[in-house]
Amino acid sequence: MKLELPRHNQLLLQAITTPSCLVQYTDIEWELLIRQARRVKLLGRLTLLLKEHHLWDTVPPRVANQLISGFVQAEKLQQLCSWELNRILWVLEDFDTHIIALKGIAYKLIDLPYAKGRLSVDLDLLVREADLADIESLLMIKGWKHRPISAYDEHYYRSWSHEIPPLVHTERETEVDIHHALIPVTTQLKIDTALLFDTAIPAAGHPKIKLLSPVDMVIHCAINLFQNNEIANDLRDLLDLHDLMTHFSQQDEDFWIQLTDRANQLKISHILFYGLYFSQLIFSTSIPEKTVTRLNSKPGKLKHRIMHRLVPLALFPQHPDHSLRSASWARRLLYLRSHLIRMPLYILLPHLIYKTIRRYL
Amino acid sequence: MMVNQIPFKEFHLLLNQGLRVAIGPFNVCIQTTYKPLAEQLYQLYRHYRTAQNEIAEFHVRIVTERSNKNPFEKNVRFLLDGQSPFESFPQAQALAALEWGINLAIAVRVSHLLLLHSAVVEKNNHVILFPAWPGSGKTTLCTVLSYRGFRLFSDEFGLMDPQQGTFYPIPRLMPLKNESIAVIRNYLPEITIGKSIPNTQKGTVAHACPPEESIQQSTLTAKAKWIFFPKWIADSTTKIETISDSEAFMLLASNAFNYEVLGAKGFQAVAYLIRTCNCYKLVYSDFEDVMATLQRLIDET
Amino acid sequence: MMYWHTEHFHTLLIEDWGDEYTVFQPDSGKTHFFNQISIQILIFLSQHPATIEQICTVLAKQFQQNPDKEFTQNIEKILHHFETLGLVKKRNQGNPHDG
Numbered sequence: 001m002k003l004e005l006p007r008h009n010q011l012l013l014q015a016i017t018t019p020s021c022l023v024q025y026t027d028i029e030w031e032l033l034i035r036q037a038r039r040v041k042l043l044g045r046l047t048l049l050l051k052e053h054h055l056w057d058t059v060p061p062r063v064a065n066q067l068i069s070g071f072v073q074a075e076k077l078q079q080l081c082s083w084e085l086n087r088i089l090w091v092l093e094d095f096d097t098h099i100i101a102l103k104g105i106a107y108k109l110i111d112l113p114y115a116k117g118r119l120s121v122d123l124d125l126l127v128r129e130a131d132l133a134d135i136e137s138l139l140m141i142k143g144w145k146h147r148p149i150s151a152y153d154e155h156y157y158r159s160w161s162h163e164i165p166p167l168v169h170t171e172r173e174t175e176v177d178i179h180h181a182l183i184p185v186t187t188q189l190k191i192d193t194a195l196l197f198d199t200a201i202p203a204a205g206h207p208k209i210k211l212l213s214p215v216d217m218v219i220h221c222a223i224n225l226f227q228n229n230e231i232a233n234d235l236r237d238l239l240d241l242h243d244l245m246t247h248f249s250q251q252d253e254d255f256w257i258q259l260t261d262r263a264n265q266l267k268i269s270h271i272l273f274y275g276l277y278f279s280q281l282i283f284s285t286s287i288p289e290k291t292v293t294r295l296n297s298k299p300g301k302l303k304h305r306i307m308h309r310l311v312p313l314a315l316f317p318q319h320p321d322h323s324l325r326s327a328s329w330a331r332r333l334l335y336l337r338s339h340l341i342r343m344p345l346y347i348l349l350p351h352l353i354y355k356t357i358r359r360y361l
Numbered sequence: 362m363m364v365n366q367i368p369f370k371e372f373h374l375l376l377n378q379g380l381r382v383a384i385g386p387f388n389v390c391i392q393t394t395y396k397p398l399a400e401q402l403y404q405l406y407r408h409y410r411t412a413q414n415e416i417a418e419f420h421v422r423i424v425t426e427r428s429n430k431n432p433f434e435k436n437v438r439f440l441l442d443g444q445s446p447f448e449s450f451p452q453a454q455a456l457a458a459l460e461w462g463i464n465l466a467i468a469v470r471v472s473h474l475l476l477l478h479s480a481v482v483e484k485n486n487h488v489i490l491f492p493a494w495p496g497s498g499k500t501t502l503c504t505v506l507s508y509r510g511f512r513l514f515s516d517e518f519g520l521m522d523p524q525q526g527t528f529y530p531i532p533r534l535m536p537l538k539n540e541s542i543a544v545i546r547n548y549l550p551e552i553t554i555g556k557s558i559p560n561t562q563k564g565t566v567a568h569a570c571p572p573e574e575s576i577q578q579s580t581l582t583a584k585a586k587w588i589f590f591p592k593w594i595a596d597s598t599t600k601i602e603t604i605s606d607s608e609a610f611m612l613l614a615s616n617a618f619n620y621e622v623l624g625a626k627g628f629q630a631v632a633y634l635i636r637t638c639n640c641y642k643l644v645y646s647d648f649e650d651v652m653a654t655l656q657r658l659i660d661e662t
Numbered sequence: 663m664m665y666w667h668t669e670h671f672h673t674l675l676i677e678d679w680g681d682e683y684t685v686f687q688p689d690s691g692k693t694h695f696f697n698q699i700s701i702q703i704l705i706f707l708s709q710h711p712a713t714i715e716q717i718c719t720v721l722a723k724q725f726q727q728n729p730d731k732e733f734t735q736n737i738e739k740i741l742h743h744f745e746t747l748g749l750v751k752k753r754n755q756g757n758p759h760d761g
Contacts, residue, residue, distance in 0.1 A: 031416045035442050062388070062416040069472035076472075076622045076691065083690045086748060320420060320442040321379075321392075607682035611695055621691055625675060628686035628693060632677045 001308050003281050006324060009316040012036045016239070017283060019049045023058050030063045032320075039317040040235045043070020044117025074119040081105050081123045084174040088125075089208055091142045095134065098210045100126040100200055102179065102220065106211050107240065109203045112247055119236070122166070122175045126212075129180045129193060136164060136178065143170045152354060160186045160343065182220055183227060186343045191266050214248040214255065215262040222275030223268065230338045231314045232331045238315055241275050242283040249286075256287065260294040269295035277304075278311055310334055365407035373399045379420070381412040385531025385579050386520065389463055390417035395425055395437060398455040405456075405534055405555050408573045419466045423455050441466050450561075456568060457561050460534055464517060467531075468618045474529070475630045476618040477519030480591075481528060482511035484659055487586035488528045490519055490638075492616045495563075498593030501541040504569050505648045506655075507532075508549050513575035519585075523623060523630035526637070527582040532571035539564045548648060585634055587658070588613065589643040599654045600644040609640035663713055665753050666741055671708035676701070690748055699725065700740055707750060714738060 005013060011033050014021050025033065037043050047067040050056050059067065085105060092099070101109060104120025127135055144167040149157075157165045162181040168174065181193050200210035212220055221241045225234055249255040263272040273295055279285040292298070299307065313330035343351065364372065364382070372380070376399050379392040393399065420442050426449060428434040436449035439462035446465060450458040468476060479492035480503035489511070493499045500516045507513035514530040521528050534555070537545055542557055542565065553570040589601070590612055604612075613631050614620045620627045639662075645651040675686040683701045685694045696704075699721065706712065706720055718737055722729035744750040 027414075027416050035420065039442065060416055062418060065473045066418060066470075069470060072472040072624075073622060076624060079624065079688075079691050083748075086689065090748065090751075318443070323443065605682065606679040607684060607695060610677070610679075610684050614693060620693075624691055625686060625688055628675055628677075628684075632684065635677075635679075 001281075001305070003312060005312060005316065006319070006327075008032050008036065008319045009312075012040075012042075012235075012316065013282065015046060016042065016049065019053045019055060022050065022055055027060060030060055034063055034066050035320045036317045038066075038070060039320070040233050041074075041119040042236055042239070043067055044074035044119055045114055045236075045239070046117075047071040048114050048117040070119075071117055074117055077119060077121055078104070078108060078116075080172070080174045081120055082108070084123045084169070084172065084176060085125075085209070087169065087172075088123075088139065088176065089206070091138055092135065092208065095131075095138060097128065097131050097135075098197065098200070098208060099135075100196065100210045100212060101203065102126055102212070103224075106203075106217065107244075109206070109209070109211060110217075112243055114243060118240075122177050124177045124179065126179045126182070126193065126196070128197060132164065132178070132180050136167075139167055139176075144168065144176065145170055147175075156351070160184055182223055184342050187227070187341065189227070189268060189271075191268070195266070214244075214252070215259045218244050218248065218259060218275070219263060219266065219268060219272060222272050226271050226274040227268075227341060228338070230331070230335045231311060232334065233315070233317055235315045235317070238278055238282060242279045242285045245276075245279060245285055245287070256291045257294070260291055264294075264296040267297075270297045270299050273298045274307060274311075277308075278315075281308075282312065282315070362411050363407070364403065364409050364411060367411070369400075369403055372403050375411075375413070376402070381415060381417050382406060383410045383412045383415075383579075384463075384533060385515070386529045387419060387467070387531070388412045388415050388417040389419045389421060391421055391423075391459070393423040393455075393459075395423055395452070395455055397452070398423055398437075398459065401456045401555055405553065405568055405570055408570070408576045410576075419463065419470075421459065421462055421466065423459050425452065454558055454561050456555060457536070457558050457566050460536060460568065463533070467518060471520075472619055472622050475519075475521040475523050475620065475623055475627055477521065477613065478517070478616045478618055479519035480516045481514035481519045481530075482506045483514055483530075483583050484511050486583050487659075488514065488583045489587040489589065489655070490585055490634075491589050491591045491643075492519065492613055493591050494616065497591055498541070499591055500535050500537060501545060502591060502593070502645070502648075502651070504535050504537065504545055504552075505548060506652070507535075507572055507575055508552055509648075509652060512578060513571050518618075521585075521630060521634075522582075523626045525582075526630070526633055527584055529582055530575070530579040532575045532579055534568040534570065536563075536566045536568050538566055542567045545569060585638050588634065588638045588640045589655075590641070591643045591645065593646060594644050595646055597644050597646045599647065599650045601641045601654060601658070602644075604640055604642055606635050606640070610635050663755065665711040665713055665755060666707055666717065666750050667711035667753060668704055668708045668750050669748055671704065671749075674704075687747070687749065692747070694747065694749075699737075700744075703737065703740060704744070704749065711753065714741070717741075 011029055015033055037046050050059060081104060102124040104118055105123060107115040107118060146165045147168055149165055154165060162184045163177050163179040167176040182191050183189050196212060196216055199213040199216065201213055203209040203211050221244055225237050263269040276287055276292055280287050310330040310333055313327040314334050318324065318327055376391065377394050379390045381388050381390045422440040423437050424440060425435050425437050428436045435452050437452050437455045437458060438445055438449045439447055439458045441462060477492055479490045480499040482489050482503060491499050503516040513532045514528060515532060516535040518531050519528060520531055546554060555568040557565050557567045559565045610631055613634065670689055673688050677684040681698060683696045685696055702721060702724060703717060706717060718729045718734050722733060727733055741750060
């Protein structure tokens with residue numbers, strides 16, 4: 001199956017995959033590119049790509065200023081996340097345990113290429129379930145507070161989610177999301193967090209911090225995209241997946257075998273399938289042919305065809321001036337899908353009704 | 362091409378498709394089909410240059426929609442790149458919504474420059490900053506100064522290039538609020554002010570046009586030499602008081618929109634300003650009096 | 663023994679305004695406003711780790727003050743404030759030059 005994208009999305013994809021083509025972009029194309037890149041948090045990435053390919057001097061000044069602005073903001077948010085982690089480690093200094101750093105901060109700690117330009121708003125951490133209550137109360141003693149949330153949301157987090165309500169220190173703004181699992185507890189899938197800690201690797205220079213093993217990091221990224229989230233405007237996250245797989249497969253020739261083995265072991269191969277499929281379809285990730293065949297379970301043909309149609313329409317940003325109806329529908333369907341796979345119907349229906357009512361109150 | 366060189370019909374058509382105007386260092390693409398707004402803009406934006414064939418940094422729209430509360434009433438909504446950062450506004454507030462929206466877009470997006478929250482004017486090639494929070498009367502003071510021998514940079518944004526130390530003019534409509542509308546209509550009867558818009562979040566607002574020359578010269582940058590932290594107090598005589606460098610630093614940094622976003626660059630830029638500028642606290646009420654005081658200070662150095 | 667030491671002191675940007683100081687801390691992204699005593703504590707600790715007694719002795723001499731209980735308490739207060747800002751850390755150990 002081929003990838004079919006509207007013209008404006010092609011401008012964005014080309015810029016990321018083949019930056020050399022940017023020298024031919026007209027002012028109108030540059031403008032449309034920047035507006036989309038901002039929407040999907042890729043201004044920092046574009047800045048790095050243009051500099052890496054020695055194209056910075058060819059960028060129209062009005063575009064360059066917007067790219068720099070995007071990069072500066074990404075840098076600032078990363079600094080805030082790193083500092084938040086620093087302060088958390090300070091509080092937990094005498095608490096004997098390990099914490100796994102997830103997502104943006106982890107990509108920074110492993111020096112993933114282009115991590116410098118990545119916009120990460122929140123700090124995501126994974127802790128052992130047994131440590132959760134202690135860590136939460138230690139942080140709250142030292143000034144972290146839960147954002148005021150409704151009783152319903154509190155219940156949602158505590159009973160159904162895989163994280164506690166976000167914590168924010170009273171003197172700062174960075175939101176800390178503390179997870180005790182990678183998947184919401186209402187989902188049929190289960191991944192034992194202890195298994196992740198067993199294979200986690202130390203982070204250089206941070207004795208208390210661990211990182212998911214390379215294969216688990218990839219799997220977590222795929223789970224977030226195709227299991228936990230609604231996919232709308234998540235192009236950056238698929239690019240994360242492409243970056244991670246490219247990076248790790250260059251470091252370890254057995255990476256693909258380890259990846260599929262782990263996905264089979266954790267019983268999430270149908271989720272990894274989508275990760276592999278869309279990363280290759282959109283970013284031409286070089287994945288050995290045999291990799292997909294090693295997966296124990298794959299989505300059926302019809303499901304696959306439907307996802308092939310819907311996912312790119314949702315991942316890529318809408319045209320900022322006139323949105324496509326097909327893309328709006330794709331987003332609505334994927335939103336519904338994301339909830340259906342996360343919650344049984346007896347929880348889901350009241351949940352969606354509550355969210356809909358709240359929106360109109 | 363200036364807006365006032367275009368017939369209204371054509372202007373209205375451009376607005377339907379997206380009118381691009383140069384506002385200081387930025388181009389803003391404004392799109393609306395709401396005719397009353399087109400009429401207001403045609404009057405108030407008449408000295409601005411159009412930039413139809415240039416890249417625009419900001420793409421904003423004012424769209425009309427049915428009111429949620431009253432199905433027979435229409436509201437307007439501000440959109441930035443198709444996203445809506447505010448609730449909707451009553452139709453009569455379309456211009457205020459547009460102007461606030463553009464300010465918001467500048468404040469949240471621009472990070473290649475230091476953004477001070479400040480009125481800014483220029484005299485003898487030196488920039489004078491009046492950093493202050495809303496309610497300090499900086500827009501009113503700025504309107505008076507810009508029509509009495511000072512060149513207007515902005516009533517709201519001090520846009521500083523952190524490397525060069527220079528300021529960019531960004532003359533925009535000046536939103537006069539409540540009592541100051543009548544004050545300015547009395548004091549400067551010759552200037553163009555849009556019609557009063559009552560019942561906005563900030564009370565009644567009326568937009569004063571920047572002087573034509575200030576808009577024409579809005580590509581000429583300059584460095585700052587004076588910083589006044591202004592405070593309007595009824596019936597007080599004009600008082601200026603020097604303040605310590607450390608206090609000036611704190612006041613200036615805490616009043617910038619993006620000081621912390623710029624990190625070390627922001628710190629160095631503010632330190633540079635404090636080292637190179639004379640910093641004062643300014644209390645005033647009478648325009649003649651405050652202008653005489655400013656003039657005296659400027660002549661002394 | 664409890665030793666205090668600075669964290670990444672060399673990364674700080676310090677503007678000296680005569681009697682007062684503005685300090686930018688890249689790690690936190692925060693700007694701090696300090697007086698003479700505060701900045702001297704940081705400078706002293708940046709040279710080598712020190713106990714609260716050592717800090718008080720040196721600073722009392724420098725500022726010609728009596729290193730009495732009140733003085734020590736004030737210094738302690740500043741140190742704990744610095745600790746929450748991530749400017750200094752305390753370490754419990756025998757030899758201050760380890761690590």
